[in-house]
Amino acid sequence: MPRPTKRSALRTLAKPRLAALVEQFAIDISPRSAGAKLVDALARARKLSFAELLHELSRDELKQICRAHDLDDSGRSKDPIIARILAGAEPPSASVPAQIEPAPAPAPRPSAKAPPMPTPTPPPAAVAEAPREFKSFSEIAGFIWSVADLLRGDFKAHEYGQVILPFTVLRRLDLILAPTREAVWKADTQYADKPEAIRERMLLRASGNVGFYNRSLFDFDRLTAAGPYGDNFINYVNGFSKNVREILEQFRFTEQLERLDKNDLLLLVAQKFAGVNLHPDQVSNAAMGSIFEELIRKFAEQSNETAGEHFTPREVIRFMVELLFIEDEQQLGTPQLIRTLYDPACGTGGMLSVAEEHLLARNPEAQLRVYGQELNPESYAICRADMLIKGDDAEHIKLGNSFSDDGHKDLRVDYLLSNPPFGVDWSKAADVVKAEHETLGARGRFGPGLPRKNDGSLLFLLHMLSKMKTPEQGGSRLAIVFNGSPLFTGAAESGESEIRRYLLENDLLEVIVALPDQMFFNTGINTYIWVVTNRKPAARRGKVQLINGVKYFQKMRKSLGDKRKELSPQHIEQLTGLFKAFEDGPDVKIFANEDFGFHRITVERPLQLDFQASPERLARLEGERTWISLASSKKKDKAAARAEIASGKAVQAQILAALGGLDGQQLFLDRRSFVAAVKAQAKLHGLVIAPALMKAILSALSEHNDAAELCRDKKGEIEADSNLRDYENVPLTDDIDDYMAREVLPHVPDAWVDRSKTKVGYEIPFTRHFYEYVPPRALGVIEAEILALEDEIRGMLGEVLS
Numbered sequence: 001m002p003r004p005t006k007r008s009a010l011r012t013l014a015k016p017r018l019a020a021l022v023e024q025f026a027i028d029i030s031p032r033s034a035g036a037k038l039v040d041a042l043a044r045a046r047k048l049s050f051a052e053l054l055h056e057l058s059r060d061e062l063k064q065i066c067r068a069h070d071l072d073d074s075g076r077s078k079d080p081i082i083a084r085i086l087a088g089a090e091p092p093s094a095s096v097p098a099q100i101e102p103a104p105a106p107a108p109r110p111s112a113k114a115p116p117m118p119t120p121t122p123p124p125a126a127v128a129e130a131p132r133e134f135k136s137f138s139e140i141a142g143f144i145w146s147v148a149d150l151l152r153g154d155f156k157a158h159e160y161g162q163v164i165l166p167f168t169v170l171r172r173l174d175l176i177l178a179p180t181r182e183a184v185w186k187a188d189t190q191y192a193d194k195p196e197a198i199r200e201r202m203l204l205r206a207s208g209n210v211g212f213y214n215r216s217l218f219d220f221d222r223l224t225a226a227g228p229y230g231d232n233f234i235n236y237v238n239g240f241s242k243n244v245r246e247i248l249e250q251f252r253f254t255e256q257l258e259r260l261d262k263n264d265l266l267l268l269v270a271q272k273f274a275g276v277n278l279h280p281d282q283v284s285n286a287a288m289g290s291i292f293e294e295l296i297r298k299f300a301e302q303s304n305e306t307a308g309e310h311f312t313p314r315e316v317i318r319f320m321v322e323l324l325f326i327e328d329e330q331q332l333g334t335p336q337l338i339r340t341l342y343d344p345a346c347g348t349g350g351m352l353s354v355a356e357e358h359l360l361a362r363n364p365e366a367q368l369r370v371y372g373q374e375l376n377p378e379s380y381a382i383c384r385a386d387m388l389i390k391g392d393d394a395e396h397i398k399l400g401n402s403f404s405d406d407g408h409k410d411l412r413v414d415y416l417l418s419n420p421p422f423g424v425d426w427s428k429a430a431d432v433v434k435a436e437h438e439t440l441g442a443r444g445r446f447g448p449g450l451p452r453k454n455d456g457s458l459l460f461l462l463h464m465l466s467k468m469k470t471p472e473q474g475g476s477r478l479a480i481v482f483n484g485s486p487l488f489t490g491a492a493e494s495g496e497s498e499i500r501r502y503l504l505e506n507d508l509l510e511v512i513v514a515l516p517d518q519m520f521f522n523t524g525i526n527t528y529i530w531v532v533t534n535r536k537p538a539a540r541r542g543k544v545q546l547i548n549g550v551k552y553f554q555k556m557r558k559s560l561g562d563k564r565k566e567l568s569p570q571h572i573e574q575l576t577g578l579f580k581a582f583e584d585g586p587d588v589k590i591f592a593n594e595d596f597g598f599h600r601i602t603v604e605r606p607l608q609l610d611f612q613a614s615p616e617r618l619a620r621l622e623g624e625r626t627w628i629s630l631a632s633s634k635k636k637d638k639a640a641a642r643a644e645i646a647s648g649k650a651v652q653a654q655i656l657a658a659l660g661g662l663d664g665q666q667l668f669l670d671r672r673s674f675v676a677a678v679k680a681q682a683k684l685h686g687l688v689i690a691p692a693l694m695k696a697i698l699s700a701l702s703e704h705n706d707a708a709e710l711c712r713d714k715k716g717e718i719e720a721d722s723n724l725r726d727y728e729n730v731p732l733t734d735d736i737d738d739y740m741a742r743e744v745l746p747h748v749p750d751a752w753v754d755r756s757k758t759k760v761g762y763e764i765p766f767t768r769h770f771y772e773y774v775p776p777r778a779l780g781v782i783e784a785e786i787l788a789l790e791d792e793i794r795g796m797l798g799e800v801l802s
Helices: 006-010 015-024 035-044 050-056 059-068 078-087 137-145 147-151 157-190 196-206 229-238 242-249 253-262 266-274 285-302 314-328 350-362 377-390 427-443 457-465 495-505 569-581 615-623 625-630 638-660 671-684 691-700 736-744 779-801
Strands: 338-343 367-374 397-399 415-418 477-482 509-514 528-533 543-548 554-560 563-566 588-592 597-604 609-611 702-704 726-731 759-762
Touching (some): 050 078, 059 078, 137 157, 157 266, 229 242, 229 266, 242 253, 314 477, 367 377, 377 397, 457 495, 597 736, 615 625, 671 691, 691 702
Parallel strands (some): 338 415
Antiparallel strands (some): 477 528, 509 528
């Protein structure tokens, strides 16, 4: 089958369509001419390039051209079909121009000088060896990682990623642009004198509308053919469209190129990457995402980065997406469906990509518009590159802290998906977060409460809730990965508890699924998927489903970091089946929302003290803070300080003398009587004891005594003994008085509840609900094992001594 050309493509069109094109582009021929003449005139017309023609045609007409040339005609949009036709087209007969003006350099960082822009004469492409064949993404990642062997010594371990990651992005982009490179060169010359906006549009069109271009005369083959390598590489990088240059700037790539060139490593690294084919036809976007995450994981290990940033395994994302879409299966099959999805900690874009692929697999005509924000510049750059390559709007990916610099303030989406870092401190954004919490309250993102600063997991959840559509707008569904902390951390009415309270009292929490341990690359901890929605089906309203999925896994043949377990498609199907069934069972528990709430009550008991001025109790005065401060001074003047201390010691001596006047053997069972006796002795010694000092004396000379009189305050109310104070969590579904009568008063009849201190709290004790009691082994079995071990040890000792 011949390659497609402009002429062969025109031959697939009907005469009325050809006539319309002749009129549209003002071709010098009558539209009423024969079809063959119309084809010939349009094919010869220089004002209409092959790429321009394709962009004027409908999707059905493009698919017709593909079928006529035995090309794949799949696709829901025109751009990938056009790129496929151009990729299969015959190369233009025009030779590559000898020289073009250098592309403008990207805006330099404030601290870096602008890179030089040489005007090179490109060498012919080197005869490159065929790229190696790889069987899996882990093999490709291993091959790319081997570049670190070249860098070792000249670069520190934590710097490897600043070279390897941008080169990986660059190689993939280079291969995508290869089929249209000459068309871009031609367009760059043809439209050199046009306004910037027109020139930009024509360069993008010449590149096959892949969303970016490179007008440099270099590609990887020419870059490795001859020097000067540093200048040529900078020219090549600066030849990219602005959106690609901005991505590479996040890696400080120009600085890395200069450093590589200075250490004679640039050619070696470029040749290494020229040996791997990263084109999307060879390495899918999903596989590429896994490669990037595997590389970043290795860099983290090399630089000893702390835990907290855990990439989400693809099978876990697929399970999360299943839970996210599971209630909308019918709607998601609607033709021309458009839905939106947001991830506030999108990393390299893995969750966004898997969600998009999942939806398109169900409905090829659907469109999922994805949005994200990422704090790490390198991960952000990789994500934006992935969006560009897939044809998504890369401007939907923002750089920055989602808490303090929300890049999507007014965004409301249908779905939200995220795996925020576990246990990450949010102190840097504390001022902004607290201000919004205090000034906007429920009108802001953080109205329900603020968690402790050393774990911002629940802040991400609150932030995501603010992006949900209202029920009147159709509502939203949200899936997020947490460790165990958000389930129970925080006492009643703490920030964490108040956030859980908000979720449950507003009937937002739908299901929590416990995953097996050792599922993530950088941590082996237990993790949980929370699904939150403001459009629960009627059967689920007022209820929360807990699914214990810790037993649903298979061991991996080879571990990846801390990841030793994975979910198979069968496990995902089983777990989603448990969700759909919505029935209690060994691995499923269903609760009412209020089952997770409780009253935190303060149980008080009366203060009953005896008093005695014995030598042992008088000695305790030395440990009372008020007594100690009596004979101390904060004055800076040494003489004045000594005088104040001496005066205090004299008062202490007078008080001890007064207390010594009491019968050291007499035991007072009534506080009022003892206070009267102390005051009487003080009066005899000419003393007036201050209230704070009297409190210290009573504290030192007293002990609890159940036979003593009840201590009462000035109003005659019974005082509570803080040493006997206790706390109880009473379920919201239980009456406090009934609980006290049943659980407390039978044991301590004099106890009462201080209602002024009662608080409402919420926690989700997931593990407790699935706890399975394992009885201890019989003593006889244990004894037999011990005796067997003793016999074994005696035998071993006998062999040594013999």
